[in-house]
Amino acid sequence: MRVSSIGNGRLLINFDEKGRIVDIYYPYIGMENQTSGNPIRIAIWDIEKNILSLDDEWNTSISYLDDANVVEIRSEIKKLGLSLLSYNFVDVDEPIYYSIIRLVNNTNIQKNVKMFFIHDINLYSNPFGDTAFYDPSTFSIIHYKSKRYLGFKAFTSTSSFSEYNIGKGDLIGDIYDGHLGLSGIDNGDVNSSLGIELRIEPNSFSKIYYLIAADRNLEDLRQKIRKINFATVETSFTLAYMFWRNWLKKNRLKNDHLIQDIKRIYDVSLLVIRNHMDINGSIIASSDFSFVKLYGDSYQYCWPRDAAIAAYALDLAGYKELALKHFEFISNLVSSEGFLYHKYNPNTTLASSWHPWFYKGKRIYPIQEDETALEVWAIASHYEKYEDIDEIASIYKKFVRPALRFMVSFMEEGLPKPSFDLWEERYGIHIYTISTVYGALTKGAKLAQDIGDEILSEDLVDTASLLKEMTLKRMVYNGRFIRRIDEENNPDLIVDASLYSPFFFGLVDANDKIMINTINEIENKLKVNGGIIRYENDMYQRRKKEPNPWLITTLWIAEYYASINDKIKANEYIKWVTNRALPTGFLPEQVDPETFEPTSVTPLVWSHAEFLIAINKLLS
Numbered sequence: 001m002r003v004s005s006i007g008n009g010r011l012l013i014n015f016d017e018k019g020r021i022v023d024i025y026y027p028y029i030g031m032e033n034q035t036s037g038n039p040i041r042i043a044i045w046d047i048e049k050n051i052l053s054l055d056d057e058w059n060t061s062i063s064y065l066d067d068a069n070v071v072e073i074r075s076e077i078k079k080l081g082l083s084l085l086s087y088n089f090v091d092v093d094e095p096i097y098y099s100i101i102r103l104v105n106n107t108n109i110q111k112n113v114k115m116f117f118i119h120d121i122n123l124y125s126n127p128f129g130d131t132a133f134y135d136p137s138t139f140s141i142i143h144y145k146s147k148r149y150l151g152f153k154a155f156t157s158t159s160s161f162s163e164y165n166i167g168k169g170d171l172i173g174d175i176y177d178g179h180l181g182l183s184g185i186d187n188g189d190v191n192s193s194l195g196i197e198l199r200i201e202p203n204s205f206s207k208i209y210y211l212i213a214a215d216r217n218l219e220d221l222r223q224k225i226r227k228i229n230f231a232t233v234e235t236s237f238t239l240a241y242m243f244w245r246n247w248l249k250k251n252r253l254k255n256d257h258l259i260q261d262i263k264r265i266y267d268v269s270l271l272v273i274r275n276h277m278d279i280n281g282s283i284i285a286s287s288d289f290s291f292v293k294l295y296g297d298s299y300q301y302c303w304p305r306d307a308a309i310a311a312y313a314l315d316l317a318g319y320k321e322l323a324l325k326h327f328e329f330i331s332n333l334v335s336s337e338g339f340l341y342h343k344y345n346p347n348t349t350l351a352s353s354w355h356p357w358f359y360k361g362k363r364i365y366p367i368q369e370d371e372t373a374l375e376v377w378a379i380a381s382h383y384e385k386y387e388d389i390d391e392i393a394s395i396y397k398k399f400v401r402p403a404l405r406f407m408v409s410f411m412e413e414g415l416p417k418p419s420f421d422l423w424e425e426r427y428g429i430h431i432y433t434i435s436t437v438y439g440a441l442t443k444g445a446k447l448a449q450d451i452g453d454e455i456l457s458e459d460l461v462d463t464a465s466l467l468k469e470m471t472l473k474r475m476v477y478n479g480r481f482i483r484r485i486d487e488e489n490n491p492d493l494i495v496d497a498s499l500y501s502p503f504f505f506g507l508v509d510a511n512d513k514i515m516i517n518t519i520n521e522i523e524n525k526l527k528v529n530g531g532i533i534r535y536e537n538d539m540y541q542r543r544k545k546e547p548n549p550w551l552i553t554t555l556w557i558a559e560y561y562a563s564i565n566d567k568i569k570a571n572e573y574i575k576w577v578t579n580r581a582l583p584t585g586f587l588p589e590q591v592d593p594e595t596f597e598p599t600s601v602t603p604l605v606w607s608h609a610e611f612l613i614a615i616n617k618l619l620s
Contacts, residue, residue: 001016001017001290001582001598001602002014002015002016002022002023002287002288002289002290002586002602002603003015003016003017003062003582003583003584003586003602004062004063004064004071004584004586005071005271005272005275005276005287005603006069006070006071006088006089006090006097006275007025007029007069007090007274007275007276008090008091008092008093008094008095009029009274009277009278009279010026010027010029010094010095010278010279011024011025011026011090011095011096011097011214012024012025012026012029012030012275012276012287013025013088013090013097013212014287014288014289015062015071015073015088016039017060017062018039018055018056018058018060019055019058019060019062019073019075019086020039020040020041020042020055021035021039021040021097021212022035022037022038022039022040022289023035023037023287023289024097024150024212024214025287025300026095026148026150026214027095027148027214027216028278028280028282028345028346028347029275029276029277029278029279029282029284029287029346030276030278030282030284030287030300030301030302030345030346031300031345031346031347032123032124032125032148033122033125033289033292033300034121034122034123034124034125034148034150034214035120035121035122036122036125036126036127036289036292037289037290037292037293038120038121038122039120040117040118040119040120041054041055041116041117041118041172042054042055042115042116042117042118043055043115043116043118043172043175044077044080044082044103044113044114044115044116045113045114045115045116045175045178045195046080046111046112046113047112047113047114047178047197048111048112049080050178051079051080052175052176052178053077053079053080054172055075057077057079058075058076058077058084059075059076059078060073060074060075060076061073061074061075061583062074062583062584063583063584064267064268064271064584064585065087065241066241066245067245067248067264067267067268067271068240068241068244068245068248069089069090069240069244069247069271069274069275070087070088070089070237070240070241070244071087071088071089072085072086072087072088073085073086073088080111080113081105081106081107081111082103082104082105082106082111082113082200083103083104083106084101084102084103084104085101085102085104086099086100086101086102087099087100087237089236089237089240089241090240091236091240092236092239092240092243094213094224095213095214095215096211096212096213096214096224096228096236097211097212097213098209098210098211098233098236098237099209099210099211100207100208100209100233100234100237101115101207101208101209101210102205102206102207103115103198103200103205103206103207103208104200104204104205105200105201105202105203105204105205106203107202107203108202108203109202110199110200110201110202111198111199111200112197112198112199112200113197113198113200114163114178114195114196114197114198115154115195115196115198115208116175116180116193116194116195117152117154117193117194117195117210118171118172118175118191118192118193119141119143119152119191119192119193120170120191121143121150121190121191121192122189123143123144123145123146123148123150124145124146124148127188127189128188128189129145129187129188130143130144130145130187130188130189130190131143131144131145131185131186131187131190132144132166132185132186132187132190132191132192133166133184133185134164134166134184134185135151135222137222137226138151138153138222138225138226139153139155139160139161140152140153140225141153141164141166141192141194142218142221143190143192144218147216147217148214148216149214149215149216149217149218149221150212150213150214150221151211151212151213151214151215151221151222151224151225152192152194152210152211152212153194153210153211153213153225153228154194154196154208154209154210154211155196155208155209155229155230156196156198156206156207156208156209156230157207157230159196160196161194161195161196162195162196162197163179163180163182163194163195163196163197164180164182164184164192164193164194164195165180165181165182165183165192165193166183166184166185166186166190166191166192166193167181167183167186167190167191168186168188168189168190168191169189169191170191171191171192171193174193175193175195180193180194180195196208207230209230209233211225211228211233213225213228244271247274248267248270248271250318250319251266251267251270251317251318251319252316252317252318252616253266253317253615253616253619259578261578261581262574262578262615264585265578265581265585265587265611266611266612266615267585268584268585268586268608269313269585269587269608269609269611269612270314270317270319270612272586272587272603272605272608273310273313273314273605273608273609273612274322275287276310276605277310277322277325277326278329278346280325280329280346280348281325281326281327281328281329281330282302282307282326282329282344282346282347282348283302283306283307283310283311283326283605284299284300284301284302284346284605285299285300285301285302285303285306285307285601285604285605285606286298286299286300286589286601286602286603286604286605287299287300287603288601288602288603290601291600291601297352298601299601299604300346301343301344301345301346301351301352302329302343302344302345302346302351303342303343303371304330304333304340304343304344304371304372304374304375305368305370305371305374305422306605306606306609307326307330307375307605308330308371308374308375308377308378309374309378309606309609309610309613310326310605310606310608310609311323311326311327311378311382312377312378312381312382312609312613313608313609313610313612313613313616314326314612315378315381315382315385315386316612316613316616317612317616320382320385320386320388323378323382324382324388324391324395327375327378327379327382327392327395327399328394328395329348330375330399331394331395331398331399331400332348332398333348333399334398334399334402334403337365337406338372338402338403338404338405338406338407339365339367339369339372339403339406339410340367340371340372340375340403341353341366341367342354342355342366342367342368342371342420342424353366354424355367355368355420355424359427360487364418364419364427365419366420367419367420368419368420368421368422368424368433369407369410369416369417369419369433369436369437370419370421370422370430370432370433370436370437372403372406372407372440373403373407373433373436373437373439373440374436374440375399375403376399376400376403376404376407376440376443376444377436377439377440377443377444377505379392379395379396379399379400379447380400380440380443380444380446380447381443383446383447383450384443384446384447389450389451392447393451396447396448396451400444400447400448401448401453401456403440404440404441404444404448404456404460405456407437407440407441407463408441408459408460408463411463411467413470414466414467414469414470415429415434415467415470415471415474415475415485416429416433416434416437416467417429418487419433421433421483421484421498422498423498423534423535426484426486426492427486427487428484428485428486428487428492429475429484429485430483430484430498431471431475431481431482431483431484431496431498431499431501431502432483432498432501434467434471434475434502434507435501435502435504435505435507436501436505437467438464438467438468438471438505438506438507439504439505439506439507441460441461441463441464441467442460442461442464442506444460445457445458445460445461445464448460468507471502471507472508472514476514477491477493479513479514479517480499480514480517480518480520480521481499481502481514481515481518482499483495483496483498483499483535494535494536494537495521495522495525495526495535495536496534496535496536497522497526497532497533497534497535497550497553497556497557498534498535498553498556499518499521499522500518500519500522500556500557500559500560502514502515502518503515503560503563504556504559504560510560510563510564511564519557519560522557523557526553528546528547528549528593529546529549529593529594529596530549530572530576531549531550531551531553531554531576531577531580531591531593532549532550532553532554532556532557532573533546533547533548533549533550533553533593534547534550534553540590541590541599541600543592543599544592544593544594546593546594547593548590548591548592548593548599548600549590549591549593550589550590551577551580551587551588551589551590551591551604551607551610551611552589552604552606552607552610554573554576554577555573555574555577555607555610555611555613555614556610557573558570558571558572558573558574558577558614558617558618559610559613559614559617561573562614562617562618562620563617567618570614570617570618571618573614574611574614574615574618577611577614579596580596582598582602586602586603587602587603587604587607587608587611588600588601588602588603588604588607589601589602589604589606589607
């Protein structure tokens, strides 16, 4: 399980519950996992006793250091009478990972040990055609293939690692005698290991520095590694710690009365979104690689839906420059017709999809219209908040205007034409799509007017007015909203948590009788052990008799109650979510209805974004 991450927009590192690196994303955040999810193993050999202890035997705890983007890992190695404390961080600017490790001798006798690091690297996310070699010019091990180069090094203030081995297959077996094979190069599905010898005085410690540097060519990587010594690592640690502490101070949440757990998860949520954001503005849904081996695909893509909500949350928190960077990214993706496709790779290329282009005998757009609408809504909400027309003008011309025109044209009898729903499962006319389109049209009208598109602005107002009228006429049953009109033009009466959307995007007031009835129906039909499931009889990742509660759906209901100033009920749902967080503050997508353990990707950026939104609504 992924329990913490660090990054800088160029490099993203994930750690598992044992404190091991399991994912290395470079050069795009989310696109290539240079480990393919294989953990970097750590082992310690007691030279006198000839005893080996591997990382999976250790009792480990992981947390963010003072809520900065620095991961603190503590391990008890009782078998050897040792303990380990490490501070793990990524350079503020460069794609370099550092670990400062204190190996503590808890006994009254001197310890002579070796510390081993074992790397199972798959460059470009595949194991074929890699080369690894010991580089005597930098005293490091370098893995490379084409334009991907990773360098690994361990050293102290006085020496570098003295043992290494490079070869195919699992190299863990090589360390059980306390010595490495000293093979200096190999290719193919190649792994590497390095070992450094330490003498630790009684009740004292030794300090080890471990690094991973990334680049696109050999000489630039070598130059990076040559510049690094123990002093530069210590300086980089101070700079990274102070940078992230000050970065978090920018957030607009200045409420000392918040419960500490909420404040901690709020800060971690900001870090999660930031770490999952590429330097070019892409925001991926999750960096959890574990599901790739099960399903052949996962969440390492930029969904316009998730990313728009994350950008909106960043805006609420006061990070307007990051939101703008995302909007600039998305403005380069719009199709010639004015819509956004299902999802994108972080390098702007079209990502995998399961939305068909030909459906039930006719050609369709393979889209969820809510994704296009959400990005427009988020951009217009940004402008509404900051009125930064100079920064928004080019984004408006490249993306917002064609997207608004598409939404106006993609209407039939006052409602949006059919597309796929936000859950990516059904085709039809969905209340969530209607709500997001309404929000985009109404907020987009003000932006269009201020830009000077007065005729378009008037069209948007008229279209939104008709949309609302037809929604109240056709999307209401028995005094509450319905989730969709299906392909056969029949009402779909299944209760779905996305029915919260009409109030959130301004289609109706939160106190409107229809909205009240709808929320009551959601709570009556979808509440499972305190959380809210997606919809009745949801089967996705289901393990028990009841469907899994989701964190985003639970937070939607918290947002509703915060909007009507019922802080007691809002806090009940927020507390349920905080109780589902991992000890590090990570929030999963969904949890088991009985054990509450995560049943899908962790972390989910969308969960963290909704947490930010809910807390801001609660305090506003």
